[in-house]
Amino acid sequence: MKAVVMHEFGPPDVLRLEDVPDPSAGTGEVVVGVEFASVTFVETQVRAGRPPSAAMLPALPAVLGNGVGGTVTRVGAGADPSLAGRRVVTALGGRGGYAEQAVAPAAGLIEVPEEVGLRDATALLADGRTALGLVDLARPGTGDTVLVEAAAGGVGTLLVQLARAAGARVVALAGGGRKLAVARHLGADLVVDYSDARWPSLVRAAAEKVDVVFDGVGGDIGLAAFGLLAAGGRFCPFGMASGSFTPVTPDLARERGVAVLRGTPPTAERIRELSRAALAEAAAGRLRPVVGQEFPLSRAADAHAAIESRATIGKTLLAVPR
Numbered sequence: 001m002k003a004v005v006m007h008e009f010g011p012p013d014v015l016r017l018e019d020v021p022d023p024s025a026g027t028g029e030v031v032v033g034v035e036f037a038s039v040t041f042v043e044t045q046v047r048a049g050r051p052p053s054a055a056m057l058p059a060l061p062a063v064l065g066n067g068v069g070g071t072v073t074r075v076g077a078g079a080d081p082s083l084a085g086r087r088v089v090t091a092l093g094g095r096g097g098y099a100e101q102a103v104a105p106a107a108g109l110i111e112v113p114e115e116v117g118l119r120d121a122t123a124l125l126a127d128g129r130t131a132l133g134l135v136d137l138a139r140p141g142t143g144d145t146v147l148v149e150a151a152a153g154g155v156g157t158l159l160v161q162l163a164r165a166a167g168a169r170v171v172a173l174a175g176g177g178r179k180l181a182v183a184r185h186l187g188a189d190l191v192v193d194y195s196d197a198r199w200p201s202l203v204r205a206a207a208e209k210v211d212v213v214f215d216g217v218g219g220d221i222g223l224a225a226f227g228l229l230a231a232g233g234r235f236c237p238f239g240m241a242s243g244s245f246t247p248v249t250p251d252l253a254r255e256r257g258v259a260v261l262r263g264t265p266p267t268a269e270r271i272r273e274l275s276r277a278a279l280a281e282a283a284a285g286r287l288r289p290v291v292g293q294e295f296p297l298s299r300a301a302d303a304h305a306a307i308e309s310r311a312t313i314g315k316t317l318l319a320v321p322r
Contacts, residue, residue, distance in 0.1 A: 009049030065097020128278025222246030290314030
């Protein structure tokens, strides 16, 4: 089979399409014929050799890729034989997704509702559960003003939709006219370009108060967004697109009267529950992932370069020809 193999850490062009042996399903495992593979920012960091944690560095050579969507083609011993032929999405623990076939634990498979395409299901696998978990944590509702950072990103586009559906007023932060237009189309009440240094004062002038901040950027932008929260507000940090998390200390949060909500690490069952819930919302037509970029498997390097350019919108996927 074909897979994108990395023999060294470095720039995007270290990702090369190669022939590798077909995988086999071990006990309790299945082989998934991959149709779509998710590409994430953290995978670009791993490829470059600079992940958030050194423990994330794989032994080389390696095939990157965590979330995939496809059809179960082979079932190993101890797994339910009826899984063969089912459309599924699954996480792979960060390895093996950029390939025509992937081995996954049978217990981690999530069946895709017939109303949802595999493309959308793959886009929702991680981002959907993240967004639903954040909304469940912050509980935005009618009368709240919610500020979403990176509102044109994979998680951000979903947070805009979910906060709006909860009855909140949504302030969307994004960089550039194209990204602002996406957030506006998804229902944001106010869109603000944070490439304009005046953006905090623009938000303050337009929004009477900010009750919830979904912080997927971190750094100076996250800190400025934190500063916009009213007393009693909820600050939900979940990402570090800037390269660092927002430096909010417990003392600063107490001084401002703001709750910093990180939640507890979810169990495997909770992760599957949230992923199924995201697919159910998509099946009901209430949640729509934005797939801004789709590259063939052979162009995985281009997908990484696009993410690193900061020009991407929504989710980035690799499409695997069948």
